[in-house]
Amino acid sequence: MGDERGTVSPKSWLNRLSNLLTTEPENRTELLAIIRNAGSRGVLDAESQRIIESTLRVADMQVREIMVPRAQIISIRDNSEPKDFLAVMIESAHSRFPVLAADNSDEVMGVLLAKDMLRLIGQKPERFDLKDYLRPAFCVPESAHLDRLLREFRDKQSHMAIVVNEYGGIAGLVTLEDALEQIVGDIHDEHDDADEDSHWISAQADGSFVVQAITPITEFNDYFGSEFSHEDFETIGGIILSEFERMPRINESIELSQWRFTILAADLRMISVLKVEKLA
Known part of the structure; x- marks a missing residue:
């Protein structure tokens, strides 16, 4: 006979689990103890036990624990033209981008x-207003618990939320995938890459490179064979911002040590994405 546990249906293991409840658990600790007992007795397989325990823990977790911090957000300004953001949109492989007010980086x-912009690739529309393409954004406090976040995603039929701090400023963003991964584990898609460097730096067909501004200087040097100092700054974006001595505008360039750096994405506070070219 085969292993019956491999073919136990959800209804079956729920029935078997309920048989272990000689008394109703009075708190989460007691419930977890029952679930772990069920796992040790073979009523639950290891994966089912892990998912149930993770689901119970979600109620204790806060959005700030899983959000993408503000420094890593790739955003778009509401006065941008397609030429300003299409290359970044394509290269980042993200499907959704927060759009911020041109004069206020905390106003979403x-x-x-991204799918709404596909028809603009290679086109030069006579009139373009980014506001015509925007979908509603919703915000959640960074102190919100994940069970509330999941309900918000369901009720609003949304996949991304802007995370705000106690002062109303943007603290980060969080996606439905981020929340679900706390229950089922990492969800890899065709754009995920086990090599972290490839997420920071991407070679382009024209010989240039798209580089995330948060790329550590040591990683940048290893990739390009350059010798930028990391004594005063940790990221390549920090060096570029220091050289400009002000917040640069999109498409502004600066040349350093045989390299040209062009700003592809930035807001009023930080640089997000750079185009890097080797000078002849």
Whole structure:
């Protein structure tokens, strides 16, 4: 006979689990003890036990624990033209981008879906207003618990939320995938890469490179064979910002040590994405 546990249906193991409840658990600790007992007795397989325990823990976790911090957000300004953001949108492989007010980096105007911009690739529309393409954005406090976040995603039929701090400023963003991964584990898609460097630096067909501004200087030097100092700054974006001595505008360039750096994405506070070219 085969292993019956491999073919136990959800209804079956729920029935078997309920048989272990000689008394109703009075708190989460007691419930977890029962679940672990069920796992040790073979009523639950290891994966089912892990998912149930993770589901119970979600109620104790806060959004700030899983959000993408502000420094790593790739955002778009609401006065941008397609030429300003399409290359970054394609290269980042993200499906959604927060759109911020041109004069206030803490004012979220909406969310831009990459699929809504596909028809603009290679086109030069006579009139373009980014606001015509925006979807509603919703915000959650960084102190919100994940069970509340999941309900918000369900009720609003949304996949991304802007995380705000106690002062109303942007603290980060969080996606439905981020929340679900706390229950089922990492969800890899075709854009995920086990090599972290490839997430920071991407070679382009024209010989240039798209580089995340948060790329550590040591990683940048290893990749390009350059010798930028990391004594005063940790990231390549920090060096570029220091050289400009002000917040640069999109498409502004600067040349350093045989390299040209062009700003592809930035807001009023930080640089997000750079185009890097080797000078002849």
